[in-house]
Amino acid sequence: MRRFAALLAFLAPAAWGGDPAAWHPEAATLCLVPPYDQTATPAQRSALALLDAIERLDPAPDPLLEVLHRNGTALCIEDRPTTVRGAYNVDRNLIELSADLDFGERLLILIHELRHLDQYGRGFCPSTDFDLKEVTRFTYMVEADAQAVATYYAWKLKGAGQPEAWDAIARLKEYADIGAVFADSVLQGASPEDAVTAAFEAWFTSPWRVETYRLSSCAAYLDRLDETKRLRSYAPLPDDYFTGLCTLPGGAAYACTPPE
Incomplete structure (x- = not known):
């Protein structure tokens, strides 16, 4: 399983589909899936409240929520024991948020994971092609x-x-x-x-x-x-690899320097 994890918290993601039980046997009640309007369960209502909070920001529509809708990524409440507060599960195309978090923590972690979803969609994903x-x-x-x-x-x-x-x-x-x-x-x-x-x-x-x-x-x-079963690579990242990473949702660039 490949995940961007938020300890607070790799292949184009496929649209949500298939058997939800592949992630969790109760996924049908724990996940909010496109078109993100289900309110049948407490987990779905909780996830929808998070999206509503971001949606109320100006200017609308919010760029990170546009990425979520474009990818059809599910938003799921993880009720099993976990060492992370949230994660972007690339293989399942879903964002997991721990059930142990309160609303503010869950909202913060969701935004962090939405940014990972955005990064991934722009080509920033880990690869064994490099050292x-x-x-x-x-x-x-x-x-x-x-x-x-x-x-x-x-x-x-x-x-x-x-x-x-x-x-x-x-x-x-x-x-x-x-x-x-x-x-x-x-x-x-x-x-x-x-x-x-x-x-x-x-x-x-x-x-x-x-x-x-x-x-x-x-x-x-x-x-x-x-x-x-690949041999380890010792290749460096291209000099311009991080160009475009540090761009705020909406398009404004901010200065960032890759660590040596």
């Missing part, structure tokens, strides 16, 4: 970008009278520092793009984040080599 160290660098970039964008959205939601996702950042000790850096940048008069740049750079200041995602990316890379 392990490069794949680790890739992981750092997409995670820093996803968290910076999620922080930006949480700030926008707060400004629109929906503070739950922003409040959740402060409660998540692994990421509270990123929210603090973003808020300080805004209060100092930074533009949204510059505040996102500050949040992106703040991601790399945590030894826990750097080491946790290094180990995660290494394990996934080696598992993939084992599954495919």
